[in-house]
Amino acid sequence: MSHQPGKLDAPAREPILGGPASVVETACPLDCPDACSLAVTVRHGKVITIDGSRKNPVTDGYICAKVRKFGERIYGPDRLLHPAVRKGRKGDGRFGRVTWDEAIERVASRFEAAKARHGGASILPFSYGGSNGLLTQDNIDAQLWRRFGTSRLARTVCAAPTGAANMALYGKMASITYQDYPEAKLIILWGVNPSASGIHLVPFVREAQKRGATLVVIDPRTTALARSADVHLAVQPGTDVVVALAIHRYLFTSGHADESFLRAHTNGADRLRERAEPWTFERAAETAGIDAAALARIAELYASSSPALIRCGWGLERNRNGGNAAMAVLALPAVAGKFGVRGGGYSMSNSASWNIDRTWIDAPEPDTRLVNMNHLGRALTEYDDPPVDVLFVYNCNPAATIPDQRRVIRGLEREDLFTVVFEQVMTDTALYADVLLPATTFLEGYDFAKAYGPINLDLGRPVVEPAGEARSNADVFGELCSRLGLRRGDEPTGELDLMLQVLDRLPDSIANDLRGGTLPTPPFGTAPIQFVDVFPNTPDRKVDLFPADLEASAPMGLYRFQPDPGTDRYPLALISPASDRTISSTLGELPRPDVKLTMHPADAEARGLADNDRVRVYNELAEVQCTLKVAPAIRQGTVSLPKGIWRRSTHNNATGTALVPDTLTDLGGGACFNDARVEVASLPNA
Numbered sequence: 095m096s097h098q099p100g101k102l103d104a105p106a107r108e109p110i111l112g113g114p115a116s117v118v119e120t121a122c123p124l125d126c127p128d129a130c131s132l133a134v135t136v137r138h139g140k141v142i143t144i145d146g147s148r149k150n151p152v153t154d155g156y157i158c159a160k161v162r163k164f165g166e167r168i169y170g171p172d173r174l175l176h177p178a179v180r181k182g183r184k185g186d187g188r189f190g191r192v193t194w195d196e197a198i199e200r201v202a203s204r205f206e207a208a209k210a211r212h213g214g215a216s217i218l219p220f221s222y223g224g225s226n227g228l229l230t231q232d233n234i235d236a237q238l239w240r241r242f243g244t245s246r247l248a249r250t251v252c253a254a255p256t257g258a259a260n261m262a263l264y265g266k267m268a269s270i271t272y273q274d275y276p277e278a279k280l281i282i283l284w285g286v287n288p289s290a291s292g293i294h295l296v297p298f299v300r301e302a303q304k305r306g307a308t309l310v311v312i313d314p315r316t317t318a319l320a321r322s323a324d325v326h327l328a329v330q331p332g333t334d335v336v337v338a339l340a341i342h343r344y345l346f347t348s349g350h351a352d353e354s355f356l357r358a359h360t361n362g363a364d365r366l367r368e369r370a371e372p373w374t375f376e377r378a379a380e381t382a383g384i385d386a387a388a389l390a391r392i393a394e395l396y397a398s399s400s401p402a403l404i405r406c407g408w409g410l411e412r413n414r415n416g417g418n419a420a421m422a423v424l425a426l427p428a429v430a431g432k433f434g435v436r437g438g439g440y441s442m443s444n445s446a447s448w449n450i451d452r453t454w455i456d457a458p459e460p461d462t463r464l465v466n467m468n469h470l471g472r473a474l475t476e477y478d479d480p481p482v483d484v485l486f487v488y489n490c491n492p493a494a495t496i497p498d499q500r501r502v503i504r505g506l507e508r509e510d511l512f513t514v515v516f517e518q519v520m521t522d523t524a525l526y527a528d529v530l531l532p533a534t535t536f537l538e539g540y541d542f543a544k545a546y547g548p549i550n551l552d553l554g555r556p557v558v559e560p561a562g563e564a565r566s567n568a569d570v571f572g573e574l575c576s577r578l579g580l581r582r583g584d585e586p587t588g589e590l591d592l593m594l595q596v597l598d599r600l601p602d603s604i605a606n607d608l609r610g611g612t613l614p615t616p617p618f619g620t621a622p623i624q625f626v627d628v629f630p631n632t633p634d635r636k637v638d639l640f641p642a643d644l645e646a647s648a649p650m651g652l653y654r655f656q657p658d659p660g661t662d663r664y665p666l667a668l669i670s671p672a673s674d675r676t677i678s679s680t681l682g683e684l685p686r687p688d689v690k691l692t693m694h695p696a697d698a699e700a701r702g703l704a705d706n707d708r709v710r711v712y713n714e715l716a717e718v719q720c721t722l723k724v725a726p727a728i729r730q731g732t733v734s735l736p737k738g739i740w741r742r743s744t745h746n747n748a749t750g751t752a753l754v755p756d757t758l759t760d761l762g763g764g765a766c767f768n769d770a771r772v773e774v775a776s777l778p779n780a
């Protein structure tokens with residue numbers, strides 16, 4: 095395949111549009127389902143405003159308030175502008191400027207020394223979704239790690255249990271996209287709050303409601319959409335699996351299971367039926383702390399409505415039962431026979447829908463140690479065969495986001511650990527770096543923005559020049575490959591070359607549309623009907639309702655429930671849902687109103703607490719000090735702190751992750767954020 099002549103074949107970086115004010119089109123590759131098309135106003139080489147464009151019909155000219163503020167990151171006081179090395183104690187933030195050559199040499203020589211001493215696996219690359227772009231992750235970086243033989247990283251902090259369930263059941267079949275929501279007569283939003291994450295879904299849900307659709311929300315909080323729902327189930331965190339199993343039981347026992355669909359398109363329905371059998375409405379409702387009649391109403395609505403759509407979110411996966419919860423929820427449309435009509439079936443991550451094979455990673459995966467990223471604290475403080483001698487962090491901020499924060503920080507404080515942080519701003523993790531490398535933002539370089547809500551793919555381009563000496567991932571990982579003798583002469587040098595190589599490796603139809611500045615369309619269209627346009631990508635093209643390998647790997651088998659980890663001492667479930675301030679932890683450096691712990695009035699009264707009290711939230715792992723917000727918008731027995739906050743956002747430099755155990759989900763090795771159990775007490779007001 096070769097690319098077509100066009101503007102992207104320019105031999106050097108495209109000129110930056112200047113003048114009094116220009117509007118430059120690009121796309122948002124951040125970790126959000128929507129991948130908006132953007133219109134960025136630039137004046138004298140600086141970003142002035144960021145807004146949505148109409149190129150992508152789902153974006154429809156508007157974007158979230160988070161990215162509208164992205165200029166504050168580019169030009170803010172926390173931006174890293176040049177390479178630097180540590181001058182003070184780990185964590186105290188004292189660094190001295192060095193040149194890029196010095197920084198690269200220092201990193202490369204530590205890589206070589208670590209490999210000579212304890213082998214390549216003593217180097218741990220650590221990254222997540224700071225950008226979902228095809229250039230910034232799993233590209234030259236993966237090539238470097240594979241060729242050097244470092245430890246491998248299981249990127250499981252989010253979407254691992256739902257991903258494992260979706261893969262096992264459906265082979266990650268493309269799912270219902272936003273555009274088809276208005277076709278549904280029943281929408282169940284399960285463990286998802288699009289008003290905070292994936293805002294472009296909201297108008298489509300509202301349109302469905304206008305057309306008469308029934309809305310069900312299953313969430314421990316009364317979110318904006320829950321307020322307008324016909325039924326809201328505020329379930330105890332970690333119990334979604336039994337709620338879904340009770341619906342299965344009803345379908346099987348009341349004659350609403352679609353037996354002909356099950357025979358023709360599924361395997362394992364009998365085993366699922368057996369596992370659902372114990373979960374009567376009453377038993378499930380008691381376990382989940384909900385009203386049995388409301389649960390029965392949802393089951394009846396689901397059985398009798400068509401098209402019926404379930405949006406499976408990520409809130410339900412963040413606990414010890416998360417994988418089985420996703421299995422049970424995603425199995426519902428197969429058992430009830432809800433596929434085959436527009437707006438019927440399930441909707442979740444469409445990240446795999448383009449079937450993009452990353453052939454540009456030209457190196458086989460080595461058989462080196464696999465480190466689950468949720469065990470970073472253990473890896474840094476306990477692993478000794480080999481120990482982690484070098485940690486290279488990019489596209490993420492583990493000091494703020496990974497469970498058991500205190501252990502992670504203890505690890506980062508190790509004097510014998512050499513830590514490299516390649517970042518845009520001075521994050522909580524960057525403070526612990528031995529070498530700091532400044533990274534470009536998505537408005538300063540090329541990338542491919544791939545949506546995972548709608549099915550769309552767009553090319554992002556540089557809007558302004560990089561601030562200071564910031565460099566792209568392509569430049570820095572390419573440079574490290576060269577310095578370590580791992581780069582072949584014919585491989586791309588620099589970001590523009592790499593972008594052109596990725597374009598060359600994409601299917602012609604996709605690449606040509608991107609070169610021409612239009613949005614490509616996958617072969618099955620951007621709004622496929624499940625079991626009409628797309629089918630399971632499983633070996634026999636059937637839905638595997640009871641995959642044997644998952645039954646063997648789950649601690650208690652499939653569709654089983656592990657009881658609540660709460661104790662008399664720590665009875666409250668702490669959850670950490672997405673907020674309207676950060677994209678995961680990105681933008682956590684920006685000033686924000688006081689971060690508050692939300693608590694139900696009955697829980698506050700039982701503890702003698704009042705709105706705006708200063709409180710300590712604690713368990714055996716740690717303590718977080720913050721301000722209390724008393725509100726009925728959360729179920730009794732559950733409290734919440736926002737996801738993605740940085741240490742500076744609380745009164746004692748600890749975030750909610752300090753209270754989260756590093757236990758793993760039943761499937762997929764995911765993080766159990768919502769298994770934190772805590773108590774709350776007052777602190778004297780400062």
Ligand code: SF4
Pocket residue numbers: 122123124125126127128129130157158160161292293294677
């Ligand atoms: S974070 Fe999401 S909603 Fe905001 S601009 Fe990016 S893609 Fe759009």
